[in-house]
Amino acid sequence: MAFLKMEGVSKFFPGVIANKNVSLEVDQGEILALLGENGAGKTTLMNILYGLYSADEGEIYINDKKVFFSSPRKAIKAGIGMVHQHFMLVQTLTVLQNIILGLKPKGYPFIDYKKITNQIKLLSNKYGLAIDVYKRISELSVGEQQRVEILKSLYREAKLLIFDEPTAVLTPQETDEFFDILQKLKEEGHAIIIITHRMSEIMQVSDRVTILRDGKNVVSLKTNETNPHELSLYMIGRELKDDTTKNDVKTKGELLLSIKNVTLKEKSETKLNHINLNIHRGEIIGIAGVDGNGQNELANIIAGIRKCDDGEIVFSGESINKRTVLERFNRGIAYVPDDRHKDGLVMDLDVSHNLMMRSYKKEPFSKHLVLNRQSIIKMADNAIKTYSIKTPNTTTDVKLLSGGNQQKVILARELYENPELIVVSQPTRGLDIGATENVRMLLSEMRNSNKSVLLISADLEEVLILSDQIAVMFGGQIVGIMNNDENLDMQKLGALMGGHLDQPSDVQEQGILMGSHLKEVSKQG
Amino acid sequence: MLEQMFTVAFLTTFLTSSVRMAVPLIFAGLGETFSEKAGILNIGVEAIMLSGAFFSFAATYVTGNLWLGLIGGMIGGMMVSLIHAVFSICLRKDQTVTGIALNMFILGATSFMFKILVNNNPDFPQISTFHKIAIPMLCDIPVIGPAFFNQDIIVYASYVLIILSTLFLYGTTWGLSLTAVGEHPRAADTVGIKVYTIRYLAAMINGVLGGLGGAYLTLVQLGVFMENVTSGRGYIALAVVIFGRRHPIGVFLAALLFGAADAFQFRLQAIGIQLPSQYLTMLPYVVTLVVLLFSAKGSSDPQSLGKPYIGDAR
Ligand SMILES: Nc1ncnc2c1ncn2[C@@H]1O[C@H](COP(=O)(O)OP(=O)(O)OP(=O)(O)O)[C@@H](O)[C@H]1O
Ligand SMILES: [Mg+2]
Numbered sequence: 009m010a011f012l013k014m015e016g017v018s019k020f021f022p023g024v025i026a027n028k029n030v031s032l033e034v035d036q037g038e039i040l041a042l043l044g045e046n047g048a049g050k051t052t053l054m055n056i057l058y059g060l061y062s063a064d065e066g067e068i069y070i071n072d073k074k075v076f077f078s079s080p081r082k083a084i085k086a087g088i089g090m091v092h093q094h095f096m097l098v099q100t101l102t103v104l105q106n107i108i109l110g111l112k113p114k115g116y117p118f119i120d121y122k123k124i125t126n127q128i129k130l131l132s133n134k135y136g137l138a139i140d141v142y143k144r145i146s147e148l149s150v151g152e153q154q155r156v157e158i159l160k161s162l163y164r165e166a167k168l169l170i171f172d173e174p175t176a177v178l179t180p181q182e183t184d185e186f187f188d189i190l191q192k193l194k195e196e197g198h199a200i201i202i203i204t205h206r207m208s209e210i211m212q213v214s215d216r217v218t219i220l221r222d223g224k225n226v227v228s229l230k231t232n233e234t235n236p237h238e239l240s241l242y243m244i245g246r247e248l249k250d251d252t253t254k255n256d257v258k259t260k261g262e263l264l265l266s267i268k269n270v271t272l273k274e275k276s277e278t279k280l281n282h283i284n285l286n287i288h289r290g291e292i293i294g295i296a297g298v299d300g301n302g303q304n305e306l307a308n309i310i311a312g313i314r315k316c317d318d319g320e321i322v323f324s325g326e327s328i329n330k331r332t333v334l335e336r337f338n339r340g341i342a343y344v345p346d347d348r349h350k351d352g353l354v355m356d357l358d359v360s361h362n363l364m365m366r367s368y369k370k371e372p373f374s375k376h377l378v379l380n381r382q383s384i385i386k387m388a389d390n391a392i393k394t395y396s397i398k399t400p401n402t403t404t405d406v407k408l409l410s411g412g413n414q415q416k417v418i419l420a421r422e423l424y425e426n427p428e429l430i431v432v433s434q435p436t437r438g439l440d441i442g443a444t445e446n447v448r449m450l451l452s453e454m455r456n457s458n459k460s461v462l463l464i465s466a467d468l469e470e471v472l473i474l475s476d477q478i479a480v481m482f483g484g485q486i487v488g489i490m491n492n493d494e495n496l497d498m499q500k501l502g503a504l505m506g507g508h509l510d511q512p513s514d515v516q517e518q519g520i521l522m523g524s525h526l527k528e529v530s531k532q533g
Numbered sequence: 534m535l536e537q538m539f540t541v542a543f544l545t546t547f548l549t550s551s552v553r554m555a556v557p558l559i560f561a562g563l564g565e566t567f568s569e570k571a572g573i574l575n576i577g578v579e580a581i582m583l584s585g586a587f588f589s590f591a592a593t594y595v596t597g598n599l600w601l602g603l604i605g606g607m608i609g610g611m612m613v614s615l616i617h618a619v620f621s622i623c624l625r626k627d628q629t630v631t632g633i634a635l636n637m638f639i640l641g642a643t644s645f646m647f648k649i650l651v652n653n654n655p656d657f658p659q660i661s662t663f664h665k666i667a668i669p670m671l672c673d674i675p676v677i678g679p680a681f682f683n684q685d686i687i688v689y690a691s692y693v694l695i696i697l698s699t700l701f702l703y704g705t706t707w708g709l710s711l712t713a714v715g716e717h718p719r720a721a722d723t724v725g726i727k728v729y730t731i732r733y734l735a736a737m738i739n740g741v742l743g744g745l746g747g748a749y750l751t752l753v754q755l756g757v758f759m760e761n762v763t764s765g766r767g768y769i770a771l772a773v774v775i776f777g778r779r780h781p782i783g784v785f786l787a788a789l790l791f792g793a794a795d796a797f798q799f800r801l802q803a804i805g806i807q808l809p810s811q812y813l814t815m816l817p818y819v820v821t822l823v824v825l826l827f828s829a830k831g832s833s834d835p836q837s838l839g840k841p842y843i844g845d846a847r
Contacts, residue, residue: 060723081725096720098713099836105709110724117705160724 010035011199017066023400026052032218039200041210044220045440046412047398058090059083089161090170097145104141151182168199207236244442261289270319279305281484292461294475302484303464311343312336340428352418355407360388391420411438433464480504548680555792557746559691561770562784564742571735572715574839576632579767580639585610585747587643590758593660610744618736625841644760698781715835718842772821778833794820
């Protein structure tokens with residue numbers, strides 16, 4: 009008798025079959041991985057289970073009793089907790105306030121802070137979820153926010169926990185900590201469903217895997233009886249190509265972008281501190297480093313979204329300090345920002361409009377200030393085909409697309425005018441392996457056709473696979489630049505990422521630890 | 534001139550009328566605070582107050598009972614606020630435009646209804662107002678005593694309301710739910726908070742309190758109703774909310790400041806200062822602009838202020 013059973017669940021959206029006759033089950037003390045391409049219907053299925061959507065067909069059973077959740081409130085009552093892809097936390101409230109939100113806790117309607125703090129302490133000790141309950145969410149790191157989400161579910165006595173791409177935004181260390189927590193949860197008898205695109209994670213933590221393709225069940229397997237290769241075969245229905253990212257042209261070309269002594273200040277904080285970086289044609293430079301060490305600011309000053317306070321940026325021999333975003337784009341600098349919802353897309357516009365957003369002033373998309381609908385649609389149709397964007401049609405709002413397909417829309421737009429340099433930030437975050445492979449291929453194709461790529465990624469594996477050179481950022485500085493060849497010193501790389509520049513003995517140890525972690529990652533890649 | 538202004542007597546009357554001027558703003562500001570905390574930007578406060586002023590007057594005029602007048606004012610305010618709520622919550626119309634339309638509409642509607650109401654009465658209709666009640670001990674404090682503790686029952690009600698609102702917003706789970714609905718309605722939804730219900734409730738509170746604020750104008754300050762009796766106080770209440778950072782106590786202090794500006798210009802007129810009265814009547818509105826200029830923009834705005842919530846979409 010499984011704790012949760014979903015049977016024959018279907019969900020239809022206008023023009024899309026998100027789920028068709030899907031079944032899965034998970035037991036207490038078991039971790040089920042849900043695998044599938046972008047837009048396969050994983051999030052939709054979990055939203056149904058959590059009562060956010062209602063299924064058009066099918067049944068849900070908990071402990072063999074048929075249930076129907078018309079709202080999350082009912083699902084929570086039945087012991088289901090969900091940690092969403094985008095956290096559902098109120099930034100201005102404290103950890104404690106978020107945890108008790110919507111409940112009738114001790115002292116209702118007043119808030120007995122002391123008693124509740126003790127209750128939360130008990131939980132966080134049991135599961136190793138250390139957190140300061142009086143801090144505001146806005147002061148917490150992503151990893152900490154995730155812990156709050158978990159505590160929120162546990163405080164509601166959730167027996168089944170759903171995680172939608174929990175590791176996509178975590179650093180490697182945070183991911184390790186998260187997996188420890190998962191093990192604890194499992195040992196305590198919770199049922200767990202985890203969605204992730206990373207094969208290595210599935211192999212590492214899950215007991216069973218259920219695979220969806222095009223909204224339908226493909227297969228359910230025991231993890232220890234399968235392998236990544238088989239999983240991806242089931243998932244995309246074809247073989248992944250090998251070594252698509254090899255660099256054919258080993259000689260790098262002329263200097264394309266040169267960043268000279270650039271400094272950026274925000275209020276009194278120095279975000280970028282005397283950055284020097286050269287990018288040549290036919291080269292991918294990877295920026296490694298823990299998120300939030302100035303990578304975004306670097307991308308922004310190259311794309312022109314922010315202007316640096318000091319220093320100079322030279323592109324193709326011309327200083328572009330004073331150039332606007334559009335002027336820079338027209339000179340061949342494209343940019344894929346890391347936050348697609350906030351910076352990359354206009355969520356309330358449709359696919360075609362988002363695709364033409366960079367080029368709408370040019371013919372044939374517009375002439376004498378009038379848009380030419382036909383040519384826009386034609387371009388959009390082409391882009392949808394070329395990048396296999398999954399969408400009902402060109403006039404669907406991008407907010408209705410799955411995360412991975414939204415990313416493809418941005419890439420299609422940025423690459424449309426054949427840029428000379430593309431700055432990409434977390435380009436494969438949330439993308440399935442097929443799409444990830446495609447994006448990486450696109451980037452290495454750019455290099456091979458004598459263009460340049462600046463790759464910013466929190467995923468070290470990705471940086472190691474793609475880059476010719478790796479620059480490490482820490483505290484707004486570039487603390488080291490190394491060639492990514494067989495002589496790459498992983499320990500030094502790890503130490504630099506941790507901010508240990510001169511490596512005294514105890515720090516060195518930590519660096520070595522990190523380094524060995526990285527080696528493992530690079531082997532998997 | 535200056536000597537005239539710095540006597541105890543002057544300060545006492547000035548402060549007393551500051552408090553009286555502030556009361557409508559306190560009520561309306563508190564109401565709008567609830568509304569905005571829940572994410573609804575209702576700039577139709579002027580309409581709410583005007584409707585409250587009219588219906589409170591009408592009810593008292595017809596029945597001769599001040600308490601029924603108060604109830605009439607609350608209902609009058611609530612009706613307007615509910616119209617705004619239906620447009621912004623259910624129909625997801627633009628909240629600002631709806632608010633402006635209501636302000637225009639209620640201005641005309643109340644003037645029209647007032648004409649019908651007093652049609653057969655050639656005299657200027659006057660009603661009796663609430664009496665002052667001195668609070669023993671406290672009212673003996675010099676200057677502050679008479680200003681704050683020798684007032685009518687509605688003023689005292691406003692003090693109680695401020696304390697209760699603070700407790701409600703910052704001490705109860707209800708207050709948390711309200712804040713969550715205004716900041717991140719989807720998150721509220723996922724933990725089972727009924728977003729629409731809470732927004733409607735907040736809108737009703739806004740209507741009731743704004744209506745009370747309007748009622749205070751006619752039932753206490755003036756004893757009469759006239760066309761456009763609020764003359765922009767609803768807009769000042771919006772400034773009060775921003776300047777008070779959506780905290781009841783902040784709203785109270787901000788309302789006092791604007792009340793003081795209003796009282797000050799009346800006092801100056803009473804003293805007979807050599808300035809056209811138009812310049813003096815401008816004072817509260819000038820203060821509004823200056824205050825808005827200096828209150829840091831947006832830092833306390835709820836994240837989803839003014840945005841409709843669509844439950845079943847991304
Ligand atoms: N509210 C909605 N209205 C219309 N279509 C929707 C809606 N929600 C999801 N879809 C569509 O349903 C399909 C499945 O989406 P879903 O988000 O479940 O995919 P996913 O497997 O989670 O993908 P990803 O890995 O990219 O997150 C997609 O094609 C998406 O565009
Ligand atoms: Mg998803």
